[in-house]
Amino acid sequence: MNLEPLWHSGPIISTHAVAAIMALTIGTVQLALPKGTRLHRGTGTVWVILMVIVAITGFWINELRQLGPFSWIHLLSVLTLVILVRSIMFARSGRIREHRMSMVMLFFLGLVLAGGFTLLPGRVMHSVFFAA
Secondary structure (H helix, E strand, O other): OOOHHHHOOOHHHHHHHHHHHHHHHHHHHHHHOOOOOHHHHHHHHHHHHHHHHHHHHHOOOOOOOOEOOEOOOHHHHHHHHHHHHHHHHHHHOOOHHHHHHHHHHHHHHHHHHHHHHOOOOOOHHHHHHHOO
């Protein structure tokens, strides 16, 4: 692993990537933890904060300019914020099944799938993990 490309990519991309990696790690732990406990709620709060950071910093990453400074991937940032709010509302109103489904979907689509695309050649994270 070579972190130089990440640190040289600027504070927005660095913050975005570090928050995403932390969210991926904490989210993986969260999936294994017992649900409904104080630990689950505390870990979930940290995960939500990290995902908000990932989504918000994503608005300032503009390498793919398709519509002014934005691209289709910016829709993922909007969708992430909407799903986070809805998921919290589901949990607070006792709609646990919907909460679980939306959080698991966000974890896999927003972190695992989207994160996988950052590993493609030419992307910063490809250089971090695969460059010599």
